[in-house]
Amino acid sequence: MAYPKGEKLSSDSITEITKLIQYRDINGQNRLFGGRLMEWIDEAAGVAAMRHCGGDAVTLMVDSLKFKHGAFINDIVVLIAKVTYVGRTSMEVRVDTYVEEKATGLRRAINHAYLTCVHVDDKGRPKPIEFGLKPVGITEQAEWEGAQKRIAIRKQRNAEGY
Numbered sequence: 001m002a003y004p005k006g007e008k009l010s011s012d013s014i015t016e017i018t019k020l021i022q023y024r025d026i027n028g029q030n031r032l033f034g035g036r037l038m039e040w041i042d043e044a045a046g047v048a049a050m051r052h053c054g055g056d057a058v059t060l061m062v063d064s065l066k067f068k069h070g071a072f073i074n075d076i077v078v079l080i081a082k083v084t085y086v087g088r089t090s091m092e093v094r095v096d097t098y099v100e101e102k103a104t105g106l107r108r109a110i111n112h113a114y115l116t117c118v119h120v121d122d123k124g125r126p127k128p129i130e131f132g133l134k135p136v137g138i139t140e141q142a143e144w145e146g147a148q149k150r151i152a153i154r155k156q157r158n159a160e161g162y
Contacts, residue, residue, distance in 0.1 A: 005054075007132040010140050013052040013083040013093075017044050018100075021075045032071040037097065041065070041113050044081035045093040049117035052083040052091055053129045056120050060090060063114040063150050069099070071110055076100040078107060084140070085147030086133040089126040090118045092147040114150065 019025075019040060027033040042059055049057035071077055078098045085092035093115045098107035121127040135141045 005130040007134040008052055008083075009134055009136060010082050010084060010143075011136075013048040013081070015044050015047040015051065015079075015081045017047075017079045017081075019077045019079070021071055021073055021077060023073065026073055030072060032075070032077070034067065037071075037077075037111060038062075038065070040077070040079055041081075041095045041097065041111070042115070044079040044095050045113075045115040045117060048081035048083055048093050048095075049091050049119070052086065052131060052133070053119040054131065055127065056122075057091070057117040058120055058124070060116045060118050061154075063092070063116060063154065065111070065113045067111055069108065069110040071099050076102060077110075083133060084114075084143040085151075086129055086131070087151075089128055090116050091129065091133075092116055092150070094143065114147075 017040060021032055025032055025036045046057055046059060076099065078100050079095055081093055081095040083091050084094045095113045095115065096109060097111035099110050100107050119127045119129045135144045
């Protein structure tokens with residue numbers, strides 16, 4: 001696929017958002033409410049997608065959202081998003097979420113998510129992405145190949161009515 005304006009790197013889209021968990025963010029178990037985390041993930045993915053496509057983007061779907069550990073009141077939460085795959089009008093964005101230790105700055109992964117975002121015009125219709133994505137190194141190539149597998153699985157599931 002040829003892109004009119006060439007290719008960008010995954011690093012061009014990196015978005016880091018830092019949050020401090022407050023009382024409004026916790027659930028009845030005094031843990032970070034999953035819905036609040038999903039909101040933050042969606043925000044980070046949207047910014048990364050807009051950085052890549054150079055315009056507006058909307059979330060089409062969350063393909064994978066895996067909670068590994070909880071987070072609690074007054075924890076520092078860091079979300080890092082980047083584009084991992086680009087199609088004609090859509091992009092896959094990976095968002096990794098960490099709790100950062102205040103004393104050391106060490107980060108512990110608490111969530112990984114993949115979202116599909118679509119580049120849209122001013123009427124909300126899908127619009128072709130003018131920039132491709134050039135995977136650099138084996139990790140980014142593996143992310144690209146993983147995205148292709150997830151796309152194939154989604155197409156199969158859609159064909160089967162799931």
